[in-house]
Amino acid sequence: MSDYVIKCMYFDHRFKEKPQGKQCGWVQKSLTQVNITIKNLADALCHGASFKPAVLVGGNKAENWTEQQLFGLDFDNGIKIEEVYNKVILLGITPCFMYTTFCHKEDHHKFRMIFCNDTVITDGSIRDKLQATLMGIIGGIDEVCFNRDRLFFGGKGQVVLHPDYEARINAEFIIEKYWNDDFEQYISNAKPKSKKKNKTAASSKSKDKVGTDKEYQPHENLNVKAIKEHDVEYLRKVLAHDPIEFENKNEFWDYIYSELDIGELIDIDNPKSFCCVLHEDRNPSANIFITQNGIQKYRCCSENLTLNIKQLIEILGDFKSEYKATQFIMDIYNLSIKESQWSIEQRENIDLMISNITLNENPNPLAMLGRIE
Numbered sequence: 399m400s401d402y403v404i405k406c407m408y409f410d411h412r413f414k415e416k417p418q419g420k421q422c423g424w425v426q427k428s429l430t431q432v433n434i435t436i437k438n439l440a441d442a443l444c445h446g447a448s449f450k451p452a453v454l455v456g457g458n459k460a461e462n463w464t465e466q467q468l469f470g471l472d473f474d475n476g477i478k479i480e481e482v483y484n485k486v487i488l489l490g491i492t493p494c495f496m497y498t499t500f501c502h503k504e505d506h507h508k509f510r511m512i513f514c515n516d517t518v519i520t521d522g523s524i525r526d527k528l529q530a531t532l533m534g535i536i537g538g539i540d541e542v543c544f545n546r547d548r549l550f551f552g553g554k555g556q557v558v559l560h561p562d563y564e565a566r567i568n569a570e571f572i573i574e575k576y577w578n579d580d581f582e583q584y585i586s587n588a589k590p591k592s593k594k595k596n597k598t599a600a601s602s603k604s605k606d607k608v609g610t611d612k613e614y615q616p617h618e619n620l621n622v623k624a625i626k627e628h629d630v631e632y633l634r635k636v637l638a639h640d641p642i643e644f645e646n647k648n649e650f651w652d653y654i655y656s657e658l659d660i661g662e663l664i665d666i667d668n669p670k671s672f673c674c675v676l677h678e679d680r681n682p683s684a685n686i687f688i689t690q691n692g693i694q695k696y697r698c699c700s701e702n703l704t705l706n707i708k709q710l711i712e713i714l715g716d717f718k719s720e721y722k723a724t725q726f727i728m729d730i731y732n733l734s735i736k737e738s739q740w741s742i743e744q745r746e747n748i749d750l751m752i753s754n755i756t757l758n759e760n761p762n763p764l765a766m767l768g769r770i771e
């Protein structure tokens with residue numbers, strides 16, 4: 399039993415500190431499907447390796463989910479390791495192991511708890527229900543760990559906590575015993591479902607004029623509408639991007655241009671050909687492609703425009719300054735940049751200058767300032 403292997407997505411690079419910026423993209427790209435014993439996985443994670451509990455095929459997103467046996471919970475709100483462990487044992491749900499994350503401190507515990515189901519789950523709805531039930535009954539869990547494509551970094555704790563590699567949970571039992579309709583919120587807040595709703599609307603728009611979606615107008619692309627209305631809250635929800643802090647602006651922009659998916663942002667099913675979102679378009683005249691440098695671009699053939707993701711957002715959102723557009727991108731994707739006090743002051747100065755210049759109605763304030771990024 400102890401050499402029993404499970405499947406998951408795994409990357410063996412042992413980080414000494416929490417991966418930042420570019421490294422996050424590198425981890426995402428480097429994850430591969432492995433067969434690994436739970437003991438080896440536990441050892442690797444507490445020495446800095448990374449994994450996704452699910453098995454994803456053909457891509458790294460929630461929609462690529464195919465099966466899952468491991469389930470992970472993320473605790474970072476300050477609840478103590480022993481408190482959570484005692485709670486799950488009382489509930490009769492024994493984890494295989496726990497480990498502390500890179501940011502764990504003695505006075506603020508941050509850790510993960512990993513469970514193994516007794517069978518491989520291939521039904522996505524059972525998977526979602528089990529994940530939501532675990533989160534709901536235990537409580538105090540970071541909600542972003544719901545997602546099917548959730549990536550878990552390891553930590554530097556070196557020691558596996560509460561190892562019990564042969565412990566198994568049973569999805570049917572847990573759901574039957576503990577499911578509560580309130581837990582539905584985790585499922586409906588998560589990306590796959592809200593995205594699917596949008597997709598239904600988007601595809602009925604392109605195929606025929608009769609929308610079947612009850613909640614939404616068939617012609618409306620809700621993501622594009624949200625960009626136009628600067629609806630940060632909505633976009634944050636549907637994009638469901640894990641927070642990343644970048645060391646500097648270069649790393650930030652590298653990530654923005656090469657890692658963010660324009661098709662996902664504007665909710666397009668077929669990036670090779672779709673109706674342009676910049677104007678009325680009856681015949682598909684737009685596409686998304688990747689340049690030789692790995693940068694995603696939006697192409698509008700009818701107006702002969704080629705835009706990167708930032709330019710697309712600037713135009714759609716009609717942002718009055720580059721700074722505001724950048725801030726919007728950071729907000730909707732949950733991104734931040736470590737800044738020295740000096741650069742924060744610089745930014746405040748620039749912001750002030752921009753608002754002064756805007757008041758003077760200069761047609762192109764940014765040209766006067768040079769690049770502010």
Ligand SMILES: [Zn+2]
Nearest residue numbers: 674676698700
């Ligand atoms: Zn166009």
